[in-house]
Amino acid sequence: MMESQDYAHFAAIPWCTRHLQGDRLIIKTSPSRTIKPTGEDALFSETLNSESTIFRLLQVYEEPLSRTERVNEVKAFLTLGSGLNGYPDVCHGGLVTTILDEATGMLIPINQERKSIPSGTFMTAYLNTKFIRPVPTPITILARTWFTKVEGRKLFMQGTIEDENGIVLVQAEALYVQLKNSL
Template sequence: MDTKTMDTKTMDTLDHAHFAAIPWCARHLQGDRVIIRAPSCRTLKPADEDTLFADTLNSERGIFRMLQVYEDPLSPTERVNEIKVFLTLGSGLNGYPSVCHGGLVMTILDEVISDLVPINHHRKTIPSGAHMTAYLNTSFIKPVSTPATILTRAWFTKIEGRKYFMQGTIEDENSVILARADALFIQLKSAL
């Protein structure tokens, strides 16, 4: 079955099985409070929202598998401050031979970092509403190889009203940081 036509539950199961079979990834998928799911960007929404990750990049040569992991806070009123997202990248993302294009590295960081906001909207720990990237300052430390499985981490550093300051990294299987980003997302005053 084509991953673009799968329902979310089937995709969650296949993505979970894929990463659970990779020993260094499987270590992150264990724990009583660990929540594991497909990132929301993997589901195509009305008006073509999330088309890039749900459709365009969703292939064996693109981003073949993607799984979000975070620890459920002890209190329902506590914010989720950090998430991890595993991605299996194909060679269709190359800029150079066996190296992911830098623009896609930034796109991955932007998407994963921004996902902290809707998770917390859903928990009602931050106000709901649309948010957009104000800046994404990215440092490329080492090439992101393809094909490969990577770990992208994202966390809040500060929240000031409608401003969400966050950071993120992309790591390889040995926990070597390949890229990092400082980001600011702004909660919009009105809908787009």
């Protein structure tokens, strides 16, 4: 695990610390926070990368025992600012859905690298989101995402956004489909 500003930020938050401990944890800044010459990930690497939007983002998952075994769950910690408000002190619902789309999508490159799911381009076919409670701002949240089923070109996932007390604020179910041809 490399020491990063993102890691240091979340390690300093007591409730996050308990999620950042374990012998087989992989902890890293999300690759979507890196500016790419192709423009890929510009939303999270540029537009939503500021003190008033998504100040910090860290992804965490447990390394399976086998190198080819699928990583079934990813946790993403995010510190959200008031620049994401849709209502005073409440994150805009569209941004909440965007965060869940990003978090569920984290499972794909991790597992393609392990060759535990097919290579190629996957896109969101649907992301059904259930808003249980408002996501306040500013806040540090935990987005959890996991596979429920993998069927050929279809990846079925679920996800939640939780607050520091583990209270689920938002739930989602997603389907990603592998494109037959690359973009």
